[in-house]
Amino acid sequence: MWEGSVPLVRQRLTRGRLFLHRDGSVFLAIRMAERRGKPLCMAHRIGRRVKVRKGAPVLRGIHLEDIQALLPQKLDLPLELEPEELRARLEALDLGSTGRRQWPLEAGSGREQEELAPQDQTASGWLWRSFLQHLEFLKQTGFVDRQDRLTxxxxxxxxxxxxxxxxxxxxxxxxxxxxxxxxxxxxxxxxxxxxxxxxxxxxxxxxxxxxxxxxxxxxxxxxxxxxxxxxxxxxxxxxxxxxxxxxxxxxxxxxxxxxxxxxxxxxxxxxxxxxxxxxxxxxxxxxxxxxxxxxxxxxxxxxxxxxxxxxx
The missing domain is CATH 1.10.3380.30 (Sec63 N-terminal domain-like fold)
Structure with a gap:
């Protein structure tokens, strides 16, 4: 759970915010909703084709506990967008081209930092750094072997x-x-x-x-x-x-x-x-x-x- 705080996530999870799911997927927040008394973020998974039903994009409900991190970038999504225009914007969104403003850098070994181009500050670069950090830790603790395979x-x-x-x-x-x-x-x-x-x-x-x-x-x-x-x-x-x-x-x-x-x-x-x-x-x-x-x-x-x- 990001920073261990559901209330803080809900406060900052505004329309257009990118966030990292606990399964490693990146989502775009569209709106907040509620199911059986529990808050949900209705979101679109980046990289997936957008389905439209009854004139509106089909969104996935994400429990706030499943959000691993809020990413610093945000897509401008005016509320008055027509469904087809929203669909076009979502399908055009590319993690590698959403901008290059300072993504949070994860601590890693010198080898990891050398493998990543210094200009790679996009969401995909951030995710790659995070993946390497997790992989190295799992090796240290015996859950992954030297060939990057699960023990x-x-x-x-x-x-x-x-x-x-x-x-x-x-x-x-x-x-x-x-x-x-x-x-x-x-x-x-x-x-x-x-x-x-x-x-x-x-x-x-x-x-x-x-x-x-x-x-x-x-x-x-x-x-x-x-x-x-x-x-x-x-x-x-x-x-x-x-x-x-x-x-x-x-x-x-x-x-x-x-x-x-x-x-x-x-x-x-x-x-x-x-x-x-x-x-x-x-x-x-x-x-x-x-x-x-x-x-x-x-x-x-x-x-x-x-x-x-x-x-x-």
């Missing part, structure tokens, strides 16, 4: 479509999740879904089991988190209260009991649980390489998918 660990880690996949993968490599109960596993996944720090109180429950597991998680991924930060990548500040909240919910507390124990708005509490469930689903996909962990994730998922914290 066995890299293959299963690549299935984790999460906000912080490297940290979750490191926790798996270090065995933090192994042998944990379903409530504890739900609690261990919850801190990774937050997009900002906040102070929340947990009242009136025994959390010793969860606290021990949380301490083990923080200790196991500390070195990887430091390496991420030193390499210029965003790293989350893991907080205990999301772990405690998800743990209590997975233990079977009623919604009334949970909201009494956690000093958090109910809407935010639902969002925390729903996003934790999304993370657990990703772990469920590791059946082939981590069958025990995948089974535990399915148990945890069943425990937290209860009304009103269900999103379909």
């Amino acid at each position: 066995p660990e890299g293959r299963w880690a690549s299935r984790l479509r999460l906000d912080h996949p490297v940290l979750v993968a490191e926790a798996i490599r270090m065995g933090v999740f192994e042998g944990r109960s379903a409530p504890v596993l739900a609690g261990l996944m919850a801190p990774f879904v937050l997009d900002r720090d906040r102070e929340v109180l947990i009242r009136g429950h025994d959390l010793e089991e969860m606290a021990e597991a949380f301490d083990a998680l923080v200790g196991a991924i500390y070195d990887m988190g430091r390496l991420l930060a030193e390499s210029g990548f965003p790293t989350p500040v893991l907080q205990f209260w999301p772990a405690a909240a998800a743990y209590l919910w997975a233990r079977g507390l009623s919604w009334k009991e949970l909201t009494a124990a956690v000093s958090l708005d109910e809407g935010d509490l639902v969002s925390l649980i729903v996003r934790t469930a999304d993370h657990l689903r990703q772990v469920c996909d590791l059946e082939e390489t981590h069958p025990g962990l995948a089974h535990a994730a399915r148990l945890a998922l069943r425990r937290i998918q209860r009304e009103p914290a269900i999103y379909t």
Whole structure:
């Protein structure tokens, strides 16, 4: 998540802004919308043919959590543009020719900087620099080999479509999740879904089991988190209260009991649980390489998918 802030993204995601999706694609923001109470950016993927339906371009709805970075360039798109003119502008847009104003440069090795022409400040050049930086980091951490191929660990880690996949993968490599109960596993996944720090109180429950597991998680991924930060990548500040909240919910507390124990708005509490469930689903996909962990994730998922914290 770009700078770890959905509100900041929404504020700056104006019409015509280019942004980088978490899957590496570049999109052009057209307008904001809402689906089931969640904000979306209706956008066009650069490089794709524009489809028109009922006189308007067909756009893709992007969840704000899936936006990796807001790019500094912006295309002038007046609101009064006719649909066909908008379509023509979108199809004419070329990442290599959208301008050459200072794109943010990623830190890289001298070899990487030499491979890139100094005048290449376009979006495509920025993406290439970002790709090289990620590739070098994945080599350092054992997810990619010297031939730029995924290692066995890299293959299963690549299935984790999460906000912080490297940290979750490191926790798996270090065995933090192994042998944990379903409530504890739900609690261990919850801190990774937050997009900002906040102070929340947990009242009136025994959390010793969860606290021990949380301490083990923080200790196991500390070195990887430091390496991420030193390499210029965003790293989350893991907080205990999301772990405690998800743990209590997975233990079977009623919604009334949970909201009494956690000093958090109910809407935010639902969002925390729903996003934790999304993370657990990703772990469920590791059946082939981590069958025990995948089974535990399915148990945890069943425990937290209860009304009103269900999103379909």
